[in-house]
Amino acid sequence: MALFSFLAYAPAWGTPQARPLTHRLEARLLPELARIDVHDIIELPKDFFQDVPQDTPPVLELRMARQVEVLQAVLHAPAEDGAPRQIAVPVEQENGRLRLLLPEQAAGGELHLHTRCVFQEDVDEAPANMDNPGFGVEGVIHPKGAMLLAGSGWHPVSAQPNGDRFHITVRAPAGMLAVTTGTLVAFSEADGESLSVWETMPVLGPLPLAAGWWEVQESREAGVRVLTCLTKDTAALASRYLEASARWIRFYERLHGPYPFAQFLVVENFLPTGYGFPGFTLLGSAVLRLPFIPDTSLRHEIAHCWWGNGVFVDYSQGNWCEGLASYVADYLGEEEKSPDAARDYRLRTLRRYAQLAAGPEDFPLARFASRMSPATQAVGYGKAMFVFHMIRTRLGDEAFWNALRTVYREWLFREAGWEDLRRAFVEHGGWDEEESRRFLQQWIARPGAPVLALDAVRRQRRTFADHDGWQVDGVLTQQEPAYALPVRLEVGMGNAVVTRTMSLPQARAAFSLETPGRPQAVIIDPDAHLFRLLDPQEIPATVDTLKGSATCTAVLGAGVPPAYREMLPTLLAGISQPRARIVEETSLQEADVHALGHRDLLFFGQPETPIGRQLLGRIPALPEAAATAMPDVHLLVMHGDHADMPRGVRGLVHLAPQASAQAVSRPAFLIGHYGRYSVLAFREGQAVFKDTWPPGDGGTVHRFTEE
Ligand SMILES: [Zn+2]
Structure with missing residues (x-):
């Protein structure tokens, strides 16, 4: 959840034509x-x-x-x-x-x-x-x-x-x-x-x-x-919000510089918003009650007091402040937990981009103004967040944070653009001028993301001057138009790895690595530090896959009780598919197997007819841990099996026979909030199990077959 910011403060000045009033x-x-x-x-x-x-x-x-x-x-x-x-x-x-x-x-x-x-x-x-x-x-x-x-x-x-x-x-x-x-x-x-x-x-x-x-x-x-303005229904949360606000204000004062406003207020809205304004945040009642908000959305909004509401955005160059607020709030929050949590966050960001934005909906960051859809969020927040991560990875922590502190000091209450940020990273972070210009050109001015792959990878045993070992040769490739990228390669040898960062300035670059042990796999960017377009095989089917689908069609199961049928439109709105076509399972005909088979299908209710079952295809069993929770409702999303014909993604919302209307309607409303999951199980309206299928290898992984 993350939000808009609004310009408000400016230093006192007035042109002759427009004197301050x-x-x-x-x-x-x-x-x-x-x-x-x-x-x-x-x-x-x-x-x-x-x-x-x-x-x-x-x-x-x-x-x-x-x-x-x-x-x-x-x-x-x-x-x-x-x-x-x-x-x-x-x-x-x-x-x-x-x-x-x-x-x-x-x-x-x-x-x-x-x-x-x-x-x-x-x-x-x-x-x-x-x-x-x-x-x-x-x-x-x-x-x-x-x-x-x-x-x-x-x-x-x-x-x-x-x-x-x-x-x-x-x-x-x-x-x-x-x-x-x-x-x-x-x-x-x-x-x-x-x-x-x-x-x-x-x-x-x-x-x-x-x-x-x-x-x-x-x-x-x-x-x-710090003040809270809460209705009496939520006033009990005041101490949590006061404590968390104070904590985050102190955090960003240490990281960026002094808090720029007279006070900070957490304000309850009767509408379900999450807005950040200079000096206050406006959060909906239901949002405020979610237990994770003080450490997520609130933190993000407080970060906007420095970025967006402190240093303003020059919108003519695109809105960078959502990316930076996401980076210093949402992302750092994961990094504080563990390196694995940070890596997961980066991977989720890449998946969302691939599923929700890549393709016709993509656009350059230079054109991002505000979040209007899953695609604009995947670019304006996700890709922009990654841009800051790549700059930090390139410059190192000290140079990166110092340069940001300088930006804050020099641009507070003035409009800064990507170009001004770039110059600060050059002047105060030691970034090479030419490299920084190309960086901005490829990441901000252009839409898209690099598509990386390995080619002609082979290994051979070698005798070196003083020891025996292995040599791995191959070519790192990317699709045109090429990016200039530092790419980390990892060669896995069972229990050990050899890594090398190489530069990929154009479409192809050959590499040759020596390893002490027998190489088993070569992996590009194993820790996901680069923004790139993931191969479809690298992306497990999730709720987000349905959200980003251009062909999503819902099949209303023949056995769904009449009282539950109206919950399907709620579910579709929740997964950003309010206009998806709804087909009754009872009206399916033989011809639909081909007409609908290639589309992404969401089954609401287990299909009961032969055609319905054929369209759904083989589905995995509900994982044991989810089944033992005896869910009222569960959801599985998977890639359709490709054995007999091309198939899109399949989603199945399974309703237990004894599930009450209440137990079904709440998940129908909630499922859209669990975008990154492939399996969800709900009992009495609460999510009791959630999991994501493991990703497959794409073109960025080469595994040697053992001879
Ligand atoms: Zn924001």
Whole structure:
């Protein structure tokens, strides 16, 4: 789970055309009406119109939501002879832009702008998948709370980003609090209303706003003020989130540099989001309750305080911050467990890329903006994470982390692109200039991944000057267009290995290695340190295989009780196949064996007809350990057997005869969350067994046959 970040802070600066404004903003949330009323008092600097030519009427351009209703715009002009004057200001409104036609006396005055805006959306509080964490909603106000993303336009902001400052007071029904980015001045109550008061540094763009019925708890354990804003149903989790937040803030302060905001808040959302904003994270209620979140998603969001919300992304070069946040949070989390766990994470990343992104859905990292689908996640998070891993592997730990610290120090609250990161790794990490340019060209500007293989591998016994041994010769190959790669080769000799890192600058490179013992296998990149396209044989069939399938078709088993049939669409939505065709097993005909046989098929219910059974093919038995758990529901995903005809992947959701509707509906909802597994078993809605088939050898492994 990992998420968007939003630009907000910028250093104080202003171009002559767009001087920074100061806003004293009073907002009132009316959750029952899905409405927010904003009274913004904008101070116009004395030199505001300095560059406006004579005879040109001064205009102030602001951005707000398209649907905003402007109630009143009045200029309080500076007093000329003791009495300030109030002058009505005409407003032209078009497509989210407000043009305020100011009178000439405006400079040095105050503009009072009254607006109201309705944010009403039908939102799914429990979507089946989280491919698009915002599900397209920019702003919603609801009796349960409010989520107004920066792009929603809930408040006025200068049309050109320019370092406006805000003093914000949000009034809401007593008990409902509001959070935005900036420094929390106070939460309080007065006259039956709650007040949330915030102060910002100069900001580069509009601000997000979240509101809810929260209890607030606080800790200063990290040396940084940490708060939780949780509803009373989840308030018991506050101490865990306070402790974990403090721990991760201290961790990244040591790794990257000082935490850049006044405080950090963990904020509960009534929608199932996981968002990171400058200084706070907005996590859905159900997400917060998952036991692993404090050490996974929370850590990832806190890492965004340095990368994405601290150092901004120059989106014109592609979004790198998801890759870096994934690397320093999700990946390092695995590395802290063990080298094997880290290797597994890298392999899973390669599998997801091969299954979900490689092919027509692939795109260069230079074009990644945000996660919209399994494919964009596999590239924008997974491949980008690997890019940082390859740089670190190349430069070594000290040079890599030092260069990142320099990036943070030099680019905090400024937009950096891949090119700026590259330059920092050259200047502060000792990376060769030319090599780094080619690296960026092949990994960022280009889509795809190298396809590596071994060719003409042979071994022979040799007598060397002072000892007997073996020599292994072969050719390392890659498909065009070629990458420049350092490739690790391993020759296994039973109990021992010989490894060599060689450079592969073009399509082919010959190698020759001496080994003391009899070679048994040659393996390319055995520990998966390189980003590459895995051979299909290297990828066990898993739930992700079905997610990435272009031909996924569901077969509704003849024996599935009527009450359970409606769970199939939920299951399909959960595996990102909401539009997959559903075929009734009872309607299958002889011709379908050929018509459907080459497709990827997901059987919902054990097939009971001869044609259904033929289409499913031979399936492995449920592993003993899973069977003894007596599951209500189990799932097997496997590559179809190729004996008689080409076949796609086969998935079988087996429903035990005694399984209750509840015991079936929960797994139908959950299966999509277990993407990396080939076998899943559920009992009473809980996963009691999960496993992945062992991968096979692809073209990157050569095993010598014993003569
Ligand atoms: Zn993220």
